[in-house]
Amino acid sequence: MKFKLTDFRKVSKVMLSKILLILLFNLPATAQTSTGLFFDQKDIPKLRERFNNDPLFAEFKTSLESVDREAEVRFMESEVRYNDHLYDIARLSRFAQDMAFHYVFTGKRESADLAVKAVRTIMKFPIWDYFLDGDRVMGLQRASAAAIAVSLTVEFLGDLIDPKERDAWLRVMGEKGNEPCFVAIWGMRYPERVTGWHINPASTYFEHRPGDRGWDHSRWPYILDKINLKAVPASALAIGALTHQKYLGESADSKRWIEQAIFSIESFRDLFEKDGSYQEGVSYAHYTTSHILQAAVPLKRILGVDLSDIVNWSGYVGFLQEMTMPTNDNPYEIINFSDAGQGAFSSVAFWTADQQHDRRAQWYGKNLARGHDQWSVLWYNPTITAEPPSPQPHIYKADLDWLVARTGYSRQDLVVAMRSGGPMNHEHADRNSIIVKAFGEQLVTDPHRPPYSFTDPSWMMRHTAGHSAVLIDGQGHHYVDGREGTNSSKAWAHIVRAGERSDYLFWCSDATPGYQIVNPDVASITRTVVVLHELPAIVLLDKVQKKTMPSQVELRFFAYNNDGKGQISADNNGFTTVRPASQMRGLTGGSVQTTYAVDHLPIPPEKANMYPFAQVSSKNAQKESLLITILLPEKGDGGKATGSIKWLEKEGCYRIIVNNSGKRKEVRVFDSGRIPEFGVY
Numbered sequence: 001m002k003f004k005l006t007d008f009r010k011v012s013k014v015m016l017s018k019i020l021l022i023l024l025f026n027l028p029a030t031a032q033t034s035t036g037l038f039f040d041q042k043d044i045p046k047l048r049e050r051f052n053n054d055p056l057f058a059e060f061k062t063s064l065e066s067v068d069r070e071a072e073v074r075f076m077e078s079e080v081r082y083n084d085h086l087y088d089i090a091r092l093s094r095f096a097q098d099m100a101f102h103y104v105f106t107g108k109r110e111s112a113d114l115a116v117k118a119v120r121t122i123m124k125f126p127i128w129d130y131f132l133d134g135d136r137v138m139g140l141q142r143a144s145a146a147a148i149a150v151s152l153t154v155e156f157l158g159d160l161i162d163p164k165e166r167d168a169w170l171r172v173m174g175e176k177g178n179e180p181c182f183v184a185i186w187g188m189r190y191p192e193r194v195t196g197w198h199i200n201p202a203s204t205y206f207e208h209r210p211g212d213r214g215w216d217h218s219r220w221p222y223i224l225d226k227i228n229l230k231a232v233p234a235s236a237l238a239i240g241a242l243t244h245q246k247y248l249g250e251s252a253d254s255k256r257w258i259e260q261a262i263f264s265i266e267s268f269r270d271l272f273e274k275d276g277s278y279q280e281g282v283s284y285a286h287y288t289t290s291h292i293l294q295a296a297v298p299l300k301r302i303l304g305v306d307l308s309d310i311v312n313w314s315g316y317v318g319f320l321q322e323m324t325m326p327t328n329d330n331p332y333e334i335i336n337f338s339d340a341g342q343g344a345f346s347s348v349a350f351w352t353a354d355q356q357h358d359r360r361a362q363w364y365g366k367n368l369a370r371g372h373d374q375w376s377v378l379w380y381n382p383t384i385t386a387e388p389p390s391p392q393p394h395i396y397k398a399d400l401d402w403l404v405a406r407t408g409y410s411r412q413d414l415v416v417a418m419r420s421g422g423p424m425n426h427e428h429a430d431r432n433s434i435i436v437k438a439f440g441e442q443l444v445t446d447p448h449r450p451p452y453s454f455t456d457p458s459w460m461m462r463h464t465a466g467h468s469a470v471l472i473d474g475q476g477h478h479y480v481d482g483r484e485g486t487n488s489s490k491a492w493a494h495i496v497r498a499g500e501r502s503d504y505l506f507w508c509s510d511a512t513p514g515y516q517i518v519n520p521d522v523a524s525i526t527r528t529v530v531v532l533h534e535l536p537a538i539v540l541l542d543k544v545q546k547k548t549m550p551s552q553v554e555l556r557f558f559a560y561n562n563d564g565k566g567q568i569s570a571d572n573n574g575f576t577t578v579r580p581a582s583q584m585r586g587l588t589g590g591s592v593q594t595t596y597a598v599d600h601l602p603i604p605p606e607k608a609n610m611y612p613f614a615q616v617s618s619k620n621a622q623k624e625s626l627l628i629t630i631l632l633p634e635k636g637d638g639g640k641a642t643g644s645i646k647w648l649e650k651e652g653c654y655r656i657i658v659n660n661s662g663k664r665k666e667v668r669v670f671d672s673g674r675i676p677e678f679g680v681y
Contacts, residue, residue, distance in 0.1 A: 094149075241253075258303070324409060327440050393408075395500055403420060415437040416436050416531050420432065429467070452486055457604060458603045474552075541626065543676055556616075559612050574588070599613060652671045
């Protein structure tokens, strides 16, 4: 095959990768490398020294070595169910990988033997996943995890595995792991060609999650093509195919698998924002990027295919850093937009620090990451000097239109965040919702991880009513009905202004498009946030305009009571949230009279009691409403207020004088148009 130089200028990056693969696969056999997929033998002493002696990994070492091995053996010998793909094969895959890594890090034969035992148990499963396309097994998470576990066990244990048994494993992995992963991401590439995705009724899946029986999978090939569940089988297919080819030789299958894996991994180039931010939130971002790198590293080492420019890695780690929100109870807490959940492990940050000499990524990995894992040990470069970010007050505005104002990155620092922007997988109906953390405590929160099943009563936590946002006549903005899972809605919000001043930070988000889907009579709904970080205090300007019919407006502010240590109360003078080390008062005024109350969502009490909320409601329906809310966080231990708020009003101008911590600011609000103007003095 011959190409002219001009031909390469006319083809896409994806096509260039295909051409590169063709060239690579036509190299003579003597050109094949014996390089390890992730490291070479000469690297093992360094990895063992790091794992066993570096204080950075002491906690991870303890966690890996405290696994109840007797319980795992008992599980493998007498408890495993060979049609339980949701839990049992996942448990085996995780254990096999852990023990294979532990053998690399310690050289202990017992760990190698346990990894072998786990893989032998995996081999007994007739199929490795609970998803089917027609009657073909389709690998998303479970076949992916099993293929990675088998590959790493084979690669890491080397000569400890009898070659005949190793080859038998790899042939089974090709059939039950690689091919199902291929079926899944091929279906995302050619969604119009799938037979029909569905959950295998012979699996125990519905025994564990009966509420998922009503899911409609017809659009899943299109939906999953844009989310984290493409990265996992793509990564597993790359790792599995390279391992299969290394030990069993190149074949038509291995070529087909690798081409598809590279195509799918490259497609993430369009799924991350240019600044490195990722729409599904922090925990899903880590799940995605860690799998991308687990594929990209061996693809480069074995085939020379460099996919390292898919993501703006330094920007991505910056995104992780700006989404952190350390508290007294959890120094690794994050800003929990939608299903974000927990924070990221350090592994991707350490890879970024090493490969791009990024000292701030090194600092994030060592100080703000949720913890360390096997890949952290593998990719950590101790020679990179960590550089902390500037602690000065600033706004982080992601390309996603997510806003975070902060005074720094410590537990005591102020963090105010708003979810604006567009639809995404795992989203909630949370446009213009806010989160506030100060003095080590969450004072306005976003409820964590509601259920995935729309049949669960707590599904309503995903709606606007379950967020610190705005309701119009009791309604929020558009959200999905859940029959396709937690897929994206049609709701948009946009940041229309934002800025930083020496003594305050501000922005405004317009959520009108999302609300108009539910109520076409909504002419405009905007929320302006002014962060007076020196006091501190937060001023919210919520402006709602209707076209023809007057409406009542309601604001909700959820308190954090997961641990039973939070309280919220209300009276005629506002509402108060109290946490062990901080409290916050809220007071609302403006063009409408308001009432205050405390309430809970109409869901099971064990969930509802975790997130009580203050409800600020307009007394009368109006076509145009401006609600001005002052949130006053204070350091304290018993709810005693020390700050003060004074209101003055004259001819459409509201003067709010705020005192807190011995400091004073005046905010003047002018009710002009759909976005109020303001000044700070």
